Amino acid sequence: xxxxxxxxxQPLPAEQVYAAHPEKKVTLYFLVTGLIMLLVGLAIGPLQAxxxxxxxVYRYIPILKSYYQGLSLHGxxxxxxxxxxxxxxxxxxxxxxxxxVRPNLVVAWTGYWxxxxxxxxxxxxxxxxxxxxxxxxxxxxxxxxxxxIGAALLxxxxxxxxxxxxxxxxxxxxxxxxxxxxxxxxxxxxxxMMWAIASLGLVVEVVxxxxxxxxxxxxxxxxxxxxxxxxxxxxxxxxxWVLPAYISWYALLPRTAGGKIASETLARLSFVLFLxxxxxxxxxxxxxxxxxxxxxxxxxxxxxxxxxIPSLLTAFSVGASLELAAQARGGGGWLxxxxxxxxxxxxFTAQVLAMVSFIxxxxxxxxxxxxxxxxxxxxxxxxxxxxxITVGTATTLTFFGISFWLLxxxxxxxxxxxxxxLWSSWLWFWGMIIFAVGMHWEGLIGIPRRTYLATSTGxxxxxxxxxxxxxxxxISGMVLMVASILYFTVIFRTLLGRRRVPESEEVPIPFxxxxxxxxxxxxxEVTGVSPAGMKIAGAVLVMDRLWIFFALxxxxxxxxxxxxxxxxxxxxxxxPGVRLW
Ligand code: HAS
Ligand code: CU
Numbered sequence: 001x002x003x004x005x006x007x008x009x010q011p012l013p014a015e016q017v018y019a020a021h022p023e024k025k026v027t028l029y030f031l032v033t034g035l036i037m038l039l040v041g042l043a044i045g046p047l048q049a050x051x052x053x054x055x056x057v058y059r060y061i062p063i064l065k066s067y068y069q070g071l072s073l074h075g076x077x078x079x080x081x082x083x084x085x086x087x088x089x090x091x092x093x094x095x096x097x098x099x100x101v102r103p104n105l106v107v108a109w110t111g112y113w114x115x116x117x118x119x120x121x122x123x124x125x126x127x128x129x130x131x132x133x134x135x136x137x138x139x140x141x142x143x144x145x146x147x148x149i150g151a152a153l154l155x156x157x158x159x160x161x162x163x164x165x166x167x168x169x170x171x172x173x174x175x176x177x178x179x180x181x182x183x184x185x186x187x188x189x190x191x192x193m194m195w196a197i198a199s200l201g202l203v204v205e206v207v208x209x210x211x212x213x214x215x216x217x218x219x220x221x222x223x224x225x226x227x228x229x230x231x232x233x234x235x236x237x238x239x240x241w242v243l244p245a246y247i248s249w250y251a252l253l254p255r256t257a258g259g260k261i262a263s264e265t266l267a268r269l270s271f272v273l274f275l276x277x278x279x280x281x282x283x284x285x286x287x288x289x290x291x292x293x294x295x296x297x298x299x300x301x302x303x304x305x306x307x308x309i310p311s312l313l314t315a316f317s318v319g320a321s322l323e324l325a326a327q328a329r330g331g332g333g334w335l336x337x338x339x340x341x342x343x344x345x346x347x348f349t350a351q352v353l354a355m356v357s358f359i360x361x362x363x364x365x366x367x368x369x370x371x372x373x374x375x376x377x378x379x380x381x382x383x384x385x386x387x388x389i390t391v392g393t394a395t396t397l398t399f400f401g402i403s404f405w406l407l408x409x410x411x412x413x414x415x416x417x418x419x420x421x422l423w424s425s426w427l428w429f430w431g432m433i434i435f436a437v438g439m440h441w442e443g444l445i446g447i448p449r450r451t452y453l454a455t456s457t458g459x460x461x462x463x464x465x466x467x468x469x470x471x472x473x474x475i476s477g478m479v480l481m482v483a484s485i486l487y488f489t490v491i492f493r494t495l496l497g498r499r500r501v502p503e504s505e506e507v508p509i510p511f512x513x514x515x516x517x518x519x520x521x522x523x524x525e526v527t528g529v530s531p532a533g534m535k536i537a538g539a540v541l542v543m544d545r546l547w548i549f550f551a552l553x554x555x556x557x558x559x560x561x562x563x564x565x566x567x568x569x570x571x572x573x574x575x576p577g578v579r580l581w
């Protein structure tokens with residue numbers, strides 16, 4: 001197996017490292033800026049957890065005017081800003097390296113700076129307490145125009161990168177007629193196409209409703225119209241967060257584990273399904289909203305169940321890849337193989353722990369999506385419980401695992417401490433699991449989300465009944481704080497280290513081979529094909545025509561949303577803005 005964590009290293013000037021691949025530098029900027037945003041966002045996390053344990057720390061933090069300002073910063077920086085930077089860097093770099101082409105660096109840097117200017121504007125607005133809107137910025141809560149313009153620039157920056165990747169792929173296809181897109185590029189392009197369709201709702205909401213309203217150009221705003229546009233993007237954005245993790249699980253992790261991709265066809269199929277089904281389901285966040293026909297709610301509930309299928313495909317397919325890897329390492333039995341996986345490698349461990357926590361995360365999602373069950377959990381602490389074991393692990397913990405090889409790969413600086421990286425991953429996993437147990441449980445008791453619980457008085461005997469889950473939530477905040485400190489210590493010690501390994505020892509990108517391909521190579525007499533002329537399954541060829549699926553996805557979204565949006569626009573009820581905190 002390739003060793004991916006070198007230990008010996010020499011000093012080397014940075015220019016030499018980026019000379020062959022200047023796209024490394026812009027990628028590094030995306031990743032590190034994202035991680036710094038995460039660091040600030042995470043610092044507020046323990047305060048949130050302690051609040052849900054009934055302990056008020058906010059009053060000792062004079063720079064934060066309220067619990068709600070802290071929560072706004074925490075949600076915006078972690079869920080929106082960190083993810084967008086990390087994904088833009090990752091899904092620019094991987095396809096370019098796989099296709100062996102260089103991106104247009106001017107365009108890539110334009111994407112980076114558009115995002116960064118936007119984030120600085122929005123950060124100023126939130127820090128100055130003029131935009132304490134939480135990360136959903138629902139009107140009629142009103143914030144500063146700087147916040148909304150900043151949010152728009154963040155999205156536009158990511159779209160600049162997305163369009164560039166799609167253009168690179170289109171040109172590659174033209175230059176390589178008859179060839180099938182390599183798997184990581186295929187998945188990245190599908191993700192960017194999905195995001196291009198999905199981000200439209202947010203862009204329209206911000207540009208046509210929120211910015212003019214916050215500038216005083218319009219008298220009021222229609223909250224239902226704004227929420228509908230928001231959730232059109234708001235559901236699909238969760239797949240924008242998780243699909244890059246899936247790319248890693250499907251196409252990079254097998255090699256890290258010493259195995260192969262179990263089924264390339266299935267992997268591609270799941271991405272086609274995500275492209276088609278991620279967007280026309282946003283109304284499952286609006287089951288409680290009046291003014292949306294019940295029939296549409298039911299249809300989108302059913303579509304939500306359909307979009308669970310590609311995740312289930314992923315679970316089985318990635319699980320099979322891991323089993324193959326364990327068998328290649330001598331493992332066997334029903335469950336005995338699990339011990340043979342490379343648990344001492346933090347790149348592996350962080351990502352598999354992310355998957356394990358995503359099993360209850362996904363199951364909770366199915367409960368949320370069920371119209372009847374949703375009424376029991378909507379707007380309760382259950383919901384943050386759900387999203388900390390989805391975006392907080394499946395995405396974030398996977399990105400930790402990726403950063404353990406990607407930062408050493410880009411900088412050629414060895415990972416500072418494998419042990420600390422492992423500890424941070426395990427503590428993050430357990431912290432999130434305990435948090436999720438606490439918050440789901442509090443939610444079932446009826447404790448609302450987004451509540452300054454430590455000072456609330458109107459919740460009757462709920463708090464008395466929630467003492468155990470509240471204690472769990474508080475404890476998890478402390479565990480996660482230690483995990484974050486360990487993680488960032490490893491990352492900054494790595495980045496600030498001076499020694500770099502020579503090119504020959506660079507950590508490779510773990511692009512994995514698929515099982516079918518390696519069998520064709522090793523047993524041509526059985527498969528009847530040589531590796532060079534490997535028979536390509538018809539389904540793979542059909543799926544490679546991603547533009548067709550893009551058009552279908554667009555059509556589906558139009559059918560699911562246009563009549564509703566027309567109705568909402570024709571029946572607007574404008575209300576004035578309010579500032580609560
Ligand atoms: Fe969700 C609310 C439904 C997935 C994030 N979700 C949220 C919110 C966030 C969020 C942030 O239907 C809150 C928004 C707000 O502030 O109001 N969600 C779902 C469903 C899924 C789902 C059906 N959510 C996600 C993902 C997220 C995310 C992914 C972020 C990345 N969610 C909802 C609904 C609401 C909601 C309602 C609104 C609730 C309300 O009332 O407000 C599905 O996509 C989940 C499918 C996933 C699975 C799991 C597959 C498991 C895998 C791992 C396999 C493990 C292996 C390991 C192989 C079926 C792939 C083997 C282990 C070894 C050791 C070898
Ligand atoms: Cu959703």
